[in-house]
Amino acid sequence: MLTTNPFDDDKLHEECGIFGIWAADDAASFVALGLHALQHRGQEAAGITSFDGKHFHSHRAMGHVAGNFDRDDVIRKLSGRAAIGHVRYSTTGESGLRNIQPLFADLAEGGFAVAHNGNLSNALTLRKTLNRRGSIFQSSSDTEVIIHLVATSSYSTQLDRLTDALNQVEGAYALVVLTEQGLVACRDPLGIRPLVMGRLGHSTIFASETVALDVIGAKFVREVEPGEVVLINDDGLRSFKPFAKAAARPCIFEHVYFSRPDSIIEGSSVYEVRKNIGAELAREAPVDADYVVPVPDSGVPAALGFSQESGIPFELGIIRSHYVGRTFIQPSQDVRHLGVKLKHNANSALIQGKKIVLIDDSIVRGTTSVKIVQMMRDAGAREVHMRIASPPTKHSCFYGVDTPERAKLLAAQMNVEAMRDYINADSLAFISIDGLYRALGDTRDGQNPQRCDACFTGDYPTALTDVGGKDSGSLSLVASR
DSSP states (O other): OOOSSSSHHSEEOOEEEEEEEOOOHHHOOOHHHHHHHHHGGGGEEEEEEOOOOOOEEEEEEEETOOOOOOOOSHHSSSOSSEEEEEOOOOOOOOOOOOOOOOOOOOOTTTEEEEEEEEEEEEEEEEHHHHHHHOOOOOOSHHHHHHHHHHHHOOSSSHHHHHHHHHHOOOOEEEEEEEEETTTEEEEEETTTTOOEEEEETTTTEEEEETHHHHHHEEEEEEOOOOEEEEEETTEEEEOOOOOOOOOOOOOIIIIIIIIIOOOOTTTTTHHHHHHHHHHHHHHOOOOOEEEEEEOOOTHHHHHHHHHHHHHHOOOEEEEESOOOOOOOSSHHHHHHHGGGTTTTTEEEHHHHEEEEEEEEEEOEEEEHHHHHHHHHTTOOOEEEEEEESSSSOSSSSSEEOOOOOOOGOOOHHOOOOHHHHHTTTEEEEOOOOHHHHHHHOOOSSSOOOOBBBBHHOOOSSOOOOOOOSTTOOOOSSOOOO
């Protein structure tokens, strides 16, 4: 089996998108639409759980939202005026139905369904403790730890039990929780993972990105604040701040790559921020070239910014086909090698004899960059330069991002010149960490960074209880996605 999107495979991947809605007729239909808009955040599996006032209904399936939730028979079974949903991207550990969210359990206080974006960096430790107390786990997802902590809490209400559970976890989480008492949305005290709130008539919506509000015609209200717990039910909306106050550290890579360019984060257009990053990169690392060529599709906004700032024409030197399936069976190694051109191909008539500067959002293992540079050389490029719209990725992420162990991160093993030689480029440069903050309209405070930038700096904002050395590798429990 070969993935036919070789330029997407060597990327950092956000591990899930979440969506919830309260007080909407055919709530599950709205969730399905919202998950379509969040499909880029998780493409392995999807799930929806609804509540009709008496009973919970769930459907979870491997694969994309389309094909699983565009069927009338599925949506009709997900009855009710409240629902939550989840799209998942798997990393380490097991892929399968038992790990697809939302996870659901019948607790003493009633049904409890949860969808989680993030990663709990002490889930393994908590799981061992819960096992010793008699908890029986049904999945290998760290999200299930939250359910068991809620189930074993000594507090009386489910909201208090959830708060008690979250006070015991480390790491990153954005949650939507559906119970018989209402819909709860919450975000970890550092706000590492994103979560926004919207309105559509009398309905309240929570989603990972504003683009999911746009697709259903909802109005953006505000972001769920770091450390905030929001409860919406028939009595109205209430907001709580039950955790110790902390300086927010939202994930900086949402601006670089994870979020869709038509989303708004922290009041800023993702598209405009990425163009700013490209412009800053052009100022920091100018190059003499004939054309600025984006690596599609994620490199396009930064390439536009680079082109506008440098005055070098922007051209589509790599053409992407959007009509190729994700995988296919290959009969031989020779044919398998040809498969990479099914999704991306050099625009040879443009490239021949030209000096090209390629713009990409990141270099992870470096395998993609080797292929791209070689593709340009095979197309007859006279020179191939590469500019990267993020600093070198030197450290693993433990907060809900699919990152290779540090030994497999190219920038952790080589300096920039060695990386340039490895990918066979004429020159290579990355935006600086200060330049990235400038593009976001900030000045980085090295003592108190405004965002989580640990993948670039190694400055992890929380304890990492389950990790034996912060860069030893990814957590072995399946992250929540």
